[in-house]
Amino acid sequence: MDAIDQDADEILLERARCGDETAFLRLYERHKDPTFRFAYRMLGSQEPAEDITQDCFLSLIHHPERFDPTRASLQTYLYAAARNLALKRFRRSEKEVAGQVLADTEPSVAADEPLRRLLAAELTDEVRNALAQMSPLQREVVVLFEYEEQSLTEIAAIVAADVGTVKSRLYRGRESLRRELARYLNGGMSTRREKANHAG
């Protein structure tokens, strides 16, 4: 393993700020996937998620004073930065983002595509839509807890709230998901298409 792989984030960041591109690449490789995944699940669309991921990493170089390693890890900082940028986008054009979500969830149906893939795609779309229906504050907590497997304490640091608030939002978010996805939870994993086939 390369020595640079073992360096702490703070050291890599300091070197990246001084112009060490290798250090920056190493940092980016370490943290890009969780940051992008979180932004993508928050916004439901690839292009804005890419923009947010890029802005998060560049802010590390441009505004080094914003990251305090004594308060949180670099990944927590990146989640928080991505979360703030996503909320800013929501505030700016909530309807536009919702429209993109719906547009992206159109399943690509090919005539010779296996039925299972179609069903899986449909189920995925249902999950995406259910998440998109939630308020951003509930969605971020659910995404961080269920997908990114962050602890409640970490989530509280990311969303700048106390643990009790996080628990409450998570509870309400999951209740909302249960309502939206009730037919899949109660009737197993069968999709609308399967149900329609059975009914037919």
Add this chain to the structure above:
Amino acid sequence: MQDEQNDKGDLLGSDSIRSTGDEDERLRSLLRTWQVFGTPSSLDTRVITAYRRRLHRPPIWQRMLTATIPVPAPVALVFMMLLLASALLAIREQHPAVLHSDPAAAITNGGSLKAPATEDHATAGPTHPQMQKKQIYVVFLQTDQGTIQALTESDYRLNSSPKIYVGGHFNPSTER
């Protein structure tokens, strides 16, 4: 790590958070059907390019020299018209009082009057009694303070509106 497990355990074990374990597991497995794979390669290229551009940013004076400010055309037009108007005003202030054919108008406006008087005409006045009966054409100006001034080839700038006597006989004894 221990905290994390405690958090999750607290959440999953709490009746206030969830109803049954099976239902919660079903919800979790349902959510996991939405997979997001790695970042697209286009993002990698974008981030690296942006990092290089940020690092190799030219100094501020160099950016100032090549900086451009987009201005809407109407704003630029209004600005140019204001500039032109102020330039014209400045020019007019430097070259004031073009003489009118009517000298009274120029004088009452506080401008200067250049009298086309010859030496003979210009020497008339109460200090030359031998010339009092001579018919001369000369311009005398009476200011508000009562003083009478004769115009010579020099310019006079008057502070108040004068009375003008042009032509005819001038007799200082009667005019006073």
